[in-house]
Amino acid sequence: MKPREWLPSANTVIVYFFPFTDEIRESNRKVMSWPSNEWLHGRIDGHEFMREFSLFLNSRLNDEGYKSLVSGLDSRFKSTGFTSNWSERHAAYICGLGTFGLSKGIIMEKGTAGRFGSIVTELRLKPDIKKYNSIYEYCINCGVCAENCPAEAISTEKGKDHKRCSDFLDIVKEKHKPYYGCGKCQVGVPCENRNPKD
């Protein structure tokens, strides 16, 4: 769904990225076959913080008289298997945060390891200038994300196999319920916490 399908009076989409801390990223580099506890908590509890932050910002905008909503938390949001009706990555790309990488994560000036949130609002804000022209511009195609992946879900020829990734996350969940995650394609890579093209 496009922004005005969520909110017909929308004028702006605000997208924000919360990068994981050095501690979370470093811990996940130690053993490459299994996610660190810090990463699992960053993924699940960190995202819970992101949700609270989004709801807070959204309520402030609404209180100020600008109708706004968090698409990812709206009752119409659907995420089934490998897709959803609100893509944080597409919104981030369009809003100027960064471009896709081989791993399919968005690579920004702050790298790729972290979580996105977004708000669709009536408030009119000046758009950020996109510093790129094509969808994979910040990826140097080094293939390190593919080498790191314990599920062999990424390849330089075929891109990313969502099913393999998802099956591995299911195995992690079995062991760590309600926590799950992996993110080996986001650590120990040139795009971990910076734009590798800089």
Ligand code: B12
């Ligand atoms: C479903 C889902 C998954 C599925 C995979 C499905 C998928 N499509 O990636 C599973 C469970 C396997 C998964 C795994 C992970 N995920 Co996930 N996932 C999502 C979720 C909920 C929906 C994805 C979605 O909307 N797809 C819809 C399609 C239309 O959009 P898209 O997938 O974003 O874009 C793809 C296509 O459109 C295509 N594409 C891109 N450009 C173009 C251009 C053209 C012309 C064409 C034809 C196609 C095309 O490639 C894109 C990437 O696959 C999003 C949250 C959200 N609401 O966006 C998080 C999200 C994508 N996940 C995220 C993360 C971090 C992960 C993990 C690392 C988990 C972890 N923390 O350990 C892993 C691995 C990620 C990886 N390497 O991609 C982050 C990405 C952060 C980043 N830097 O980009 C997101 C945005 C969550 C967030 N709020 O931050 N995820």
Ligand code: SF4
């Ligand atoms: S590790 Fe290399 S190939 Fe993979 S997304 Fe990052 S820059 Fe691109």
Ligand code: SF4
């Ligand atoms: S999250 Fe793990 S299994 Fe999924 S693509 Fe990244 S490294 Fe591979």
